[in-house]
Amino acid sequence: MSRTAPASPLAPEWLGVPEDLDALDPRIWPPAFRRDDHGVLTVGGIPVPELAERYGTPSYIYSEDTFRARAREFRTAFTEAFARIGAEVSVYYAGKSFLTTEVVRWVREEGLNVDTASGGELAVALRGGMEPERIALHGNNKSAAEITRALDHGLGRIVVDSLAEIELVAHLARTLGVVAPVMVRVTPGVHASTHEFIATAHEDQKFGLSLAVPQDGGDSPAMQAVAACTVDPDLELRGIHCHIGSQIFDADGFGVAAERVLAFMAGAGARLGTALPELDLGGGYGIAYTEADTPRPAREIAEALAERVASAAGRLGIAVPHLSIEPGRAISGPAACTLYTVGTLKTVEVEPGLRRRYVSVDGGMSDNARPVLYGADYTAVLADRRAGGGPVLSRVVGKHCESGDIVVRDVYLPEDLAPGDVLAVPATGAYCWALSSNYNWIPRPPVVAVRAAGARPAARLIVRGETEEDLFARDLGA
Template identity: 55%
Template structure:
């Protein structure tokens, strides 16, 4: 078919608008002979009938397998150069007690960024020694709880936090393991690795300031400095940024060794996944091998031992395990003026089909926040209708409430159809809100033909439970 002039350049009009492109969908997702999408033996119609829509649907084995694959990739890569690896699941991507248990059983530790996330990890029964806590403004109660329960490591983000964590550990009669977050000057999202003296961001400290802060950490008997922590960005394709950051941090690591042991180096996460057929994420094994190679070479050059290399993937573990299921409410064709790359009208028009569903930015804020691109498919059937360029819109009272900016669907998409948007495992449920007083959807895990709720959906009663006016009226 001929591409719609409103379509972005990356969107391939020749791709079958019924096809499920591998790499975007969870491993068990396929179409049945009837045309329905099936996940791990359960059809979308069954899911919608039993649990309603919107609905987050997780392939449990996919998530478990991906966690194991990430750990094994880094274990093998570091082992091959004489080192060891430690993988933390970045809980901010999506956290519930079941996911904590899945990643823990795959051999991962868990990284949390708040007292609430810590509470979830602890409620899952995870050994606190396998938990890392970070954040740029940890409250005193959060610090004291983390120290008290025996959290394995706390990431120090500023000079102020050194004293707070040291005092909490001293009062608890403990020695707390800590890392120091450092900005390496590598900004992977810009495709240029610029080392600047002063980083304009809220996280961490500069490489130049790090030695003084490490000396301060070492001056407290209640603290044990175990290494540096860094994070260079999110949704990164390629390995150059990770390699460059590792090299810079190892130079600082070698300097710090002169003042005492530095057993670990945490290089953070940010490994990208595919959201559309145009995305080509770097295989996790390739990332692990490149990091191991750079670490090994730099350590030889610096004449130091290879530290334990820690990484913190979140999206790369959970992202593609999940799709969100919606029901179509309305459709409308909108005629749009076509403009050139300079925003000047070409004098031509084209039609974009708006398809509105029963969720929106309250269950996936990423398109509105970041302009993130997603794909979409009709989930309950296939069609040989001519493909149409669609924009999937939510039901919120916001013109920016868009879930999919551009994809092709069969032109006969209509109210009552079920739509599935893949790769919604990371930063969708975790960013969910009650905007317009919509209830947050449930999360269902599917395995071996059985679907079970792992996070229940909210009700209107939940929304009103904190409204004191309702409570007083009832009294």
Template identity: 55%
Template sequence: MPDNPLAPAWLRSPQDANDFAPDVWPPSLTRDPDGVATIAGVRVDELAREFGTPLYVLDEEYVRETARRVRSAFADAFERVGSTAEVYYAGKAFLTTDVARWVTEAGLRIDVASGGELAVALAAGVDPARLGFHGNNKSAAELDRAVGIGVGTVVIDSEQEVARVAAAASAHGRTQRVRLRVRTGVHAHTHDFLATAHEDQKFGVALDDVERIVADIRSRDGLEFVGLHAHIGSQIFGSDGFAESAARLLQVHARLLSGGAVPELNLGGGFGIAYTTADEAEQIESLAESIAQVVAAACEEANVPVPIVCFEPGRAIVGRAGITLYTVGTTKAVTLDAAGAAAKRLYVSVDGGMSDNARPALYGADYSARIVGRTSAADPVLVRVAGKHCESGDIVVDAEYLPGDVAPDDLLALAATGAYCWSLSSNYNYLPRPAVVAVRDGAARAIVRGETIDDLLARDLGARHSTATAFPPVREADVPGPLARAGHHPGGPGAAPDGGHARHEAKEEP
């Protein structure tokens, strides 16, 4: 089929709109002989029936294996240049107690950026010494808690924070390891909202101020300065930005050695993944090798030994492991003018949207989608997947090709939703947040239960009664066509009568 003139230049009409693009979807995602997709051996239609849609699905073994692979890649690369590397999982990408256990069991440390994320890591049983604590505005209570429980490293983000961390250390009689976050002026080639190393932004201190602030840190009895930290952005492909950032940091690092030890250098994270066939993410082994070589070269030029180098990937570990399942509600064809000729786009509306995936609205992020409850021989058509929110900008996938017979009640999946989807989710329009299900070796288990409308109203202090019967069950006789056969309630397959997700509370672990 020829490409639709309304499609973006990078998007090509596929030969088979049933195929899952390699390097975009989880490797364990395949189709059964009847055309239904399975992930880690679990059928997606069974997941939808048990847990409802929308539904976040996470391939547990892929997260574990990727964490091990990232750790080994950086450890091996830096061993070859005479040093070592430490990898912190960036919890902001996706953090639950289960995920915290998976990554720490794979040998990673965890970077947290709030008291809440700290609490999740501690609830998972993570050794506080293996945690790094980030944030540009940590509260006094957060710092007191972090220092009090023995958090491994606090990343100081401003000159004012030096005294605050020192006060917490003194109050608890501890010596607190700290890094200093620096704005290097290096800008990764990503969306402006994702670039965090500009001079005009909220994170870190200016390079020119580093030596003065480090002198202040070193003058405090309760603080141990261990190194500099920088983060150049997110969804980065290649090592050029890391090379330039490391070179600038190491010039200051070398001068700091005259005043004491500087054992570490933290280069942050932001390694990109493929969301669509237009993305070409570098293999982590080659990326680690490239960064190790440029850091070693910069150290040689600065005449300093290669320090312990730390990294903070999040998306690169959990992003590709996740998919989101939706149920198609309505479809709507529109005819538009394209260079003087009529062209058609099909709007496909699903039962979620910007409340479970804010990235398209925030960043204009692109995603890949497929019909996963069946296969189709229909020719592919250009579609725009829309959410159900009362916003014209509630677009889940701006442009994709799906089979032309996509219809209500189809199951649709989005690829690479493991990072920054659940963690950015909201209750906009009073939609309950979806459940999170882990799949592994043919079995599925909920690791975060789906919310119900009762959950939402429980926080509303003006609510006077339960809404458990606000949406009475839909009688099968009242529902025509395939919805009746699927046994739907409002809110998607498997949904409870109140519009939330049906739960089997007796099966929940305490």
């Protein structure tokens, strides 16, 4: 980004001083988010002040058109790339990123399946009308009740995560008189370039079964799991699943994981005398939260992965299996922004001659926990008018009783920012509403969907905001 003034020594190196404080970086802001002739941010053609007036702040504002377009983009890109190597693809939307019954409808209508990670998410997928055979159930510690619900409804797959769980699923399937379709989750030992807490394919973590052969010999945990599923008449082994983490930009990790798991599938198939028909490579494709992020287009990801899969399968002498992917954040993340109203502004002297402006807003870690959980970075813009004055290094903070309650760690905002202004934080469509809480007894914000495609722009609530009465409804002490 162009620099028109010296950067503050307090700013990170990647943060440029904006030449135009009203500009919207197209890597971060999809086309549905734009400025009107008066410099006001609009979502799907609806001005932000109108949305803030109608629904209050904080509020999550989703562009339904953006969500649907990104879902189609991933489905089309992967379908076409793998068709060229003679393989079929299923795209599972990772519901953990953001899931409501309305979102299930969007996903279903765009031809995607749904991956769920709990009994609650499974209930939402079913209530939203998704066909059970298009739903997957994940989790490292599924309860008997969750597995039973999955079997009762005829889910398309249960991703088993341990040898003990394989026994439990088989027992419950036998009790119900059904055959359980399962996939075995493995850890391919790929160390993804992402935060430690969202990297999921290295050995020392809770998910999956290792491909590594023990030092004392014998079968790997993954091979033991595949063998157990193959011989049990109450289980139908559909294939192998892996997931290397989230918010990943380095393409090589996905390719390495695919090659390692394909080699395992070839070995397991030869040993057990049966081909494993499907490989699920998970998701984790990164999006742009700030100017430092460089996400790859879905088509580029798909084409590179298809080439690696075809090459590996050819070397191994096996057919390219049916492939599944699970983009969640990459679909929902860019589709939303969060609106806040500015309250207190305070400038502090960090050290002699170096000042930072603190901008307090009416939300915080209860509606976006990612900065405090992962040190995640975001950006923000003045949304309800044009900027005035020069850029001032600012830190946007919440109203919670925690010094770590930071919404945007470093951003240049206009000098004339004032209480009552509305800020918009982009790329909050994934893991913000899903991780929201009532910390400090603050009700969770509403979720608003805006749709402009093919009709006059319209906004509607898809999740109403909580009230204090909602919170008291669960308090049985008085």
